[in-house]
Amino acid sequence: MDYTQSFAISSIGMTVERTRVDVAALNLANANSVAGPDGSLYKPLRVVAHATFASSVEQGLNAPLVQIEPTQQPPRSVYEPGHPLADARGFVTYAGVDAATEMVTMMGAMRSYEANVAAMNTARNMALKALDIGGNT
Amino acid sequence: MSTEAIQAVAPVAAQILEPSLQPMAQGQAFSTGAAAGVQGGFGNLVSQGVEHVNQQLLANQVDLQQLAVGNVENLHQVMIRLEESRMQFQLMMQVRSRLLEGYQDIMKMQV
Numbered sequence: 668m669d670y671t672q673s674f675a676i677s678s679i680g681m682t683v684e685r686t687r688v689d690v691a692a693l694n695l696a697n698a699n700s701v702a703g704p705d706g707s708l709y710k711p712l713r714v715v716a717h718a719t720f721a722s723s724v725e726q727g728l729n730a731p732l733v734q735i736e737p738t739q740q741p742p743r744s745v746y747e748p749g750h751p752l753a754d755a756r757g758f759v760t761y762a763g764v765d766a767a768t769e770m771v772t773m774m775g776a777m778r779s780y781e782a783n784v785a786a787m788n789t790a791r792n793m794a795l796k797a798l799d800i801g802g803n804t
Numbered sequence: 805m806s807t808e809a810i811q812a813v814a815p816v817a818a819q820i821l822e823p824s825l826q827p828m829a830q831g832q833a834f835s836t837g838a839a840a841g842v843q844g845g846f847g848n849l850v851s852q853g854v855e856h857v858n859q860q861l862l863a864n865q866v867d868l869q870q871l872a873v874g875n876v877e878n879l880h881q882v883m884i885r886l887e888e889s890r891m892q893f894q895l896m897m898q899v900r901s902r903l904l905e906g907y908q909d910i911m912k913m914q915v
Contacts, residue, residue, distance in 0.1 A: 670891070674884050681880045787884065794891055798898050 673790035679732070680783040686733050687714045687776040691769045698764035701752050702742065709762040710737035740765070850899075857896045860889040 694711045702708040715734045740763035748757035867882045876882060 671888060674888060678881055678884050682878065685878075685880075784880075787887075791887055791891065795894065798891075798894050801902075802898070 670790050670794040674787055677783045677787035677790070680786075681780055683714070683716045683733050684776045684780040684783065686735070688773055688780075690714050690735055691772045691776070694764045695766065695769050697762050698766060698769075700762050701750075702760040702762075704752065708742055708760060709764075711740050711762065711764045712736065713738050738763075850903075853896060853899070857889070857892045860885075860892055864889050 690712050697709040697711075700709045712735050715736050717732050717734070742763045743761040744758045745761055746757055747753055747759045750759045753759050864886055867885055870876055871879075871882055
């Protein structure tokens with residue numbers, strides 16, 4: 668296998684993990700958004716990665732293979748009678764974002780990203796070591 | 805003697821070399837091959853490789869300019885492309901040092 672293909676594999680992995688972190692950040696940013704008067708409410712998103720790595724390696728570095736799907740998390744209802752958007756019973760509907768889940772997602776994504784970087788560095792070091800073959804240093 | 809030396813220096817290139825190179829002296833391949841464009845010569849091969857490395861370095865420069873002005877979509881792809889071009893450059897340097905070693909060996913040869 669060419670070393671550029673190893674790089675492409677790691678790059679795809681890094682892209683997926685970065686998307687995961689971006690989506691987690693988006694969820695956290697919308698954690699305290701309330702439902703509007705028309706009932707529109709932010710739904711937490713999840714990154715769903717499909718295992719099309721083997722076929723997308725040949726396509727180079729830009730292979731879209733992730734889907735961002737809304738979750739079916741129920742919204743949070745918080746009793747805040749003074750809130751301008753409170754309903755008749757005094758409850759305000761917040762987006763059902765679980766901060767702990769998002770933090771864990773971000774931690775896992777960061778570790779996976781590091782693993783991808785480590786894999787890429789290993790491939791790079793192997794290629795650079797191969798250049799030392801026959802060298803007199 | 806000279807063809808054996810060339811093949812010893814560049815065993816990879818020896819498979820692609822055309823028979824037209826065989827009577828060519830090594831100094832000729834370096835001095836006129838790249839400049840005058842001797843068809844299919846080893847000098848052509850070298851200049852093609854150098855050109856490829858140069859193209860990649862120029863592409864990296866564009867990437868870095870994009871990074872500097874702030875519209876970068878993927879930091880790791882820029883880094884990976886930088887690493888790729890660095891490895892290409894290292895490979896070119898290794899080939900160059902092998903060639904120079906062989907050339908100097910021949911120049912020091914007692915006739």
